[in-house]
Amino acid sequence: MDTTGQDERLSTAERRRGELLEAADRVVLREGPGASMNAIAAEAGITKPILYRHFGDKGGLYRALAVRHTDALLEALRAALDAPSERRERVEATLDTYLAAIEARPQVYRFLMHPAEDSTTGEGAFDVGQHSAPLLRRLGEELAQVIAERVDLGPESEELARVWGHGIVGMMHAAGDWWLRERPCERAQLVRHLADLLWGRLAAAGDRVGGPGF
Amino acid sequence: MDTTGQDERLSTAERRRGELLEAADRVVLREGPGASMNAIAAEAGITKPILYRHFGDKGGLYRALAVRHTDALLEALRAALDAPSERRERVEATLDTYLAAIEARPQVYRFLMHPAEDSTTGEGAFDVGQHSAPLLRRLGEELAQVIAERVDLGPESEELARVWGHGIVGMMHAAGDWWLRERPCERAQLVRHLADLLWGRLAAAGDRVGGPGF
DNA sequence: GTCAGATCGTTACCATGGGTAATAACAAGT
DNA sequence: ACTTGTTATTACCCATGGTAACGATCTGAC
Structure with missing residues (x-):
C-alpha cells in the first residue's frame, strides 16, 4: 500500500483528501473513534x-476512512477465499486472515466495528452513521456471492448462500471480538x-x- | 395535578426508578436511541x-434499560434452550425465539444492538457505553454454559463451548440483523x-x- | 500592471446536548 | 417555630459538530 508516496497524476484536491484521511487515521488510531474534528x-x-x-460531515469522513480499511481487508479476504485448495482449508485460511487482521491492528478493527469507546469529557462518543454495519454487510454479501458461485446447494441456492454468508461473517465477527478481548487461546x-x-x-x-444435549 | 401525575403515597426511590425507566423506554421507543436526557x-x-x-450518567440509564430488556430476552431464550426435545429441535426453537423477539419489537432490538440511528440536528448520535456488546457477550456466555453442560465435546470441552457459544450467537445476530432489514424470506x-x-x-x-467450492 | 474569479484557508460564531453547581420548596423530628 | 435531610428546579459550564463571513493567494485575460 503506497499511501504515503507522492502520487504523480492526482489532482491537488484528491491529494489533499488523501493527506487528510491519513491524518484522520493517525488521530483515530491514537485517540480512538471518539476523536474530535x-x-x-x-x-x-x-x-x-x-x-x-472535503467530507461534508463527520459521518462522511468516517465513512471514507472505513471504506479505505474495509477495502484493504476485503482484498486480503478475497485472496484467502480464492486460494486453490480444498474447502476446509480455504475456510480456515479465510477465518485466519480475518482474525490475523484484527489481531494485528485492533485499533483499526475497533474503529470499524465499535464506533464508541471512551467518555472522558462529557459526551460518550459518536457513532456517526453506523459504519460497522456496512462493513459486516459488505463482508456478508461478498461471502454469500462466493458461496453461491462455488457450492452446489440445490434449488434454494441463492437464498441459502446469503443466509450463510451473513451468518458466517457474524460468527467470525462475534467470536473474533470475544477472542480479542479475552485471548483464551491461540489464533490457530x-x-x-x-x-x-x-x-x-x-x-x-x-x-x-444426565440428559439430552443442546 | 402536579408534575408527577397519579401517585398515591409512594415515594420510594425504587418505585421512582422504575417509573423513570418506563418513561425512558417510551421515549427511546418513540425517538430512537438518540433521545436526549x-x-x-x-x-x-x-x-x-x-x-x-438516579442513574449517574446517560450510560447508566441506557445500561439499566438494556439490562431490563436483555433479562426479558434471556428468560425467553432459556426457556427454549431448556425444552425437553431433541437437539436440533432445541436449536431451532432457540433461533426462532430470538428471531421472533427481534421481529416483534425491532425498535427495542435496534436500541440494544445499534446505539445510534438518526442525526437530525447536528451531532450524530450517542453510543453511551456500548450496551450492544454486553448483550451479545451475555448471550454468548449463556449459550456456552449450556453447551458445556450438555454436549460431550471431549478434553477441550470448556474452550470449545465458549468459542461456539459466542460464534453461534454472532451468527444468529448477524443473520437476524440482515434478515430484519431485507426480509428475504419467512422466519421459519x-x-x-x-x-x-x-x-x-x-x-x-x-x-x-467449474472448480473447487468454498 | 492590474483586475476578475476560483481555490484554499482562517477566525468567530451558533446550537445542541451531556453534566453539574447553587438553590429553593417541603417534609418531618425536636 | 427551628433545624435537618430529601427532592426538585433553575441556571449554568463546556465540549463538540457544524457554518457563515471574511481574508489570502494564485491564475489567466486584457
Whole structure:
C-alpha cells in the first residue's frame, strides 16, 4: 500500500483528501473513534472548515476512512477465499486472515466495528452513521456471492448462500471480538474450533451424561 | 395535578426508578436511541438532574434499560434452550425465539444492538457505553454454559463451548440483523437455513461445476 | 500592471446536548 | 417555630459538530 508516496497524476484536491484521511487515521488510531474534528484538523495542520469542505460531515469522513480499511481487508479476504485448495482449508485460511487482521491492528478493527469507546469529557462518543454495519454487510454479501458461485446447494441456492454468508461473517465477527478481548487461546486453535463448528461437529457430538444435549 | 401525575403515597426511590425507566423506554421507543436526557426527563415529568441522581450518567440509564430488556430476552431464550426435545429441535426453537423477539419489537432490538440511528440536528448520535456488546457477550456466555453442560465435546470441552457459544450467537445476530432489514424470506425458513449451517451442510455440499467450492 | 474569479484557508460564531453547581420548596423530628 | 435531610428546579459550564463571513493567494485575460 503506497499511501504515503507522492502520487504523480492526482489532482491537488484528491491529494489533499488523501493527506487528510491519513491524518484522520493517525488521530483515530491514537485517540480512538471518539476523536474530535478539531483534533483531526489539528493533526492535519489545518482547521475544521476544510475538513467539512472535503467530507461534508463527520459521518462522511468516517465513512471514507472505513471504506479505505474495509477495502484493504476485503482484498486480503478475497485472496484467502480464492486460494486453490480444498474447502476446509480455504475456510480456515479465510477465518485466519480475518482474525490475523484484527489481531494485528485492533485499533483499526475497533474503529470499524465499535464506533464508541471512551467518555472522558462529557459526551460518550459518536457513532456517526453506523459504519460497522456496512462493513459486516459488505463482508456478508461478498461471502454469500462466493458461496453461491462455488457450492452446489440445490434449488434454494441463492437464498441459502446469503443466509450463510451473513451468518458466517457474524460468527467470525462475534467470536473474533470475544477472542480479542479475552485471548483464551491461540489464533490457530480458534480457527480450528470455528471450522469444526461449521463442519457440523455440534450436530455430531454426543449428549453428556444426565440428559439430552443442546 | 402536579408534575408527577397519579401517585398515591409512594415515594420510594425504587418505585421512582422504575417509573423513570418506563418513561425512558417510551421515549427511546418513540425517538430512537438518540433521545436526549432532556426529552426523557420531560416525558417523566421531571428535569435532568433527577435522572442523573438516579442513574449517574446517560450510560447508566441506557445500561439499566438494556439490562431490563436483555433479562426479558434471556428468560425467553432459556426457556427454549431448556425444552425437553431433541437437539436440533432445541436449536431451532432457540433461533426462532430470538428471531421472533427481534421481529416483534425491532425498535427495542435496534436500541440494544445499534446505539445510534438518526442525526437530525447536528451531532450524530450517542453510543453511551456500548450496551450492544454486553448483550451479545451475555448471550454468548449463556449459550456456552449450556453447551458445556450438555454436549460431550471431549478434553477441550470448556474452550470449545465458549468459542461456539459466542460464534453461534454472532451468527444468529448477524443473520437476524440482515434478515430484519431485507426480509428475504419467512422466519421459519431462516431458522431452517441457519440450523442447516450449524448441522454441517456447508461441509457436506458438493462443489459446483467449474472448480473447487468454498 | 492590474483586475476578475476560483481555490484554499482562517477566525468567530451558533446550537445542541451531556453534566453539574447553587438553590429553593417541603417534609418531618425536636 | 427551628433545624435537618430529601427532592426538585433553575441556571449554568463546556465540549463538540457544524457554518457563515471574511481574508489570502494564485491564475489567466486584457
